Amino acid sequence: MRPIKNKQTSIYTIQEATTLLPFMLETLNNKSRNSVKSILTRGQVSVDGKTITQHNYPLKPGQVVEILSNKAAMKQNALTGIEILHEDKDIIVINKDAGVLSMSGKNPNELNAYRQLNDYVKADNPTNHIFIVHRLDRDTSGVMLYAKTVDAQQALQENWKKVVKERTYTAVVEGKVVKEEGTITSWLIENDAMRVYSGPKEKGGKHAVTHYKRIDGNETYSLLEVELETGRKNQIRVHLQDIGHPIVRDKKYGAKTNPLKRLGLHATTLAFIHPATEELKRFTVKPPKSFLKLVK
Structure with missing residues (x-):
């Protein structure tokens, strides 16, 4: 199984049923068992776009496993109040904390998701840029989508009602x-x-x-x-x-x-048709535990 690689991730398509840790140990056979466990624990592995840390998570044929490089993980950890759920050459999907602005507000010096992501992509190439697709209120947390190209932004915004499925x-x-x-x-x-x-x-x-x-x-x-x-x-x-x-x-x-x-x-969930690949992408982030505790 030959992975698809870029500077940040290695992407694998599962060929036969297994569980995550054995798959990782076989795939990253140049690393120690403890190193592989650390990669899982740090949240550097996603399955079909969802971050997974569970060692015995079942894998089925056709599922896509993405392994984030240590260097990329360190860069992501520098982000404040946002977590990258998925990134490719056209889009970035994040989980935004409550209290973080989606884009610049009245105070241009206030840290916001847009500015952080711009700095994040420019670290690889100064010509890279982030484009607004939609917004969440400052005090609303959860899944957000940004574009990395003008073409992706226009494809998403101009057909928002059609491309967004949930x-x-x-x-x-x-x-x-x-x-x-x-x-x-x-x-x-x-x-x-x-x-x-x-x-x-x-x-x-x-x-x-x-x-x-x-x-x-x-x-x-x-x-x-x-x-x-x-x-x-x-x-x-x-x-x-x-x-x-x-x-x-x-x-x-x-x-x-x-x-x-x-x-x-x-x-909680955003599902949409990818502007370049036309695949259905679905991202879910569970609500904070404080929500659940309050209604018990």
């Missing part, structure tokens, strides 16, 4: 959500104070549709899986306020509590 969030909201699932539909309008609210279509509202399922909860808080059918500014935050269950800490949209000391919203 956008799923996890939200912790105030109150006990009684309905197991539901759909919220309205027309969203932004006022002069930059606050978005549901209003009539006749006043310039943009059609917005949000689907939700209750995953867990107690008498005080509920955990919801939220899927966007449309992607309007602050859509989830407004729609959950509309049904009387604002996201915790979201004072702007009606919240009265702050039990997590952060906004209770996490971008």
Whole structure:
């Protein structure tokens, strides 16, 4: 099995069923067993785009294993508040922490994901650049996508509704959500104070549709899986306020509590058609454990 290699990763397609550690030991036969275990522990190995550290993780024929080089791993560790989930010549997919801006804000000197990624790619070649595709609010954590070429950016942005196959969030909201699932539909309008609210279509509202399922909860808080059918500014935050269950800490949209000391919203899954290869790529980051603890 001949790997596909670049400066940062070696990529292997699994030919026969096995488990991850034995595969790594056979593949990296020039390294000691402890060195191979360290590579796994440091999160340098991904399977089908998902970081795996489990030694006995089962591998099936056709799955793709990516092994990040030690040098690239050191470079990634220099990043603050963001983790690279996947990178190729066209795109970078990250997991963004709450509190990190997606791009530059009012303070141009504030560290943000865009600037860090720009510095990251320029470390290999000064002509490299990062391009904005979509955004997450500062206080929302989770999966984000950036482009590495103008062509990839345009292909994604111009066909966003077609290429994005799934956008799923996890939200912790105030109150006990009684309905197991539901759909919220309205027309969203932004006022002069930059606050978005549901209003009539006749006043310039943009059609917005949000689907939700209750995953867990107690008498005080509920955990919801939220899927966007449309992607309007602050859509989830407004729609959950509309049904009387604002996201915790979201004072702007009606919240009265702050039990997590952060906004209770996490971008869990992003699935899309790759702008160059036309493959379906799917990336999932589990919500913070604090979300789960709060609703027990």
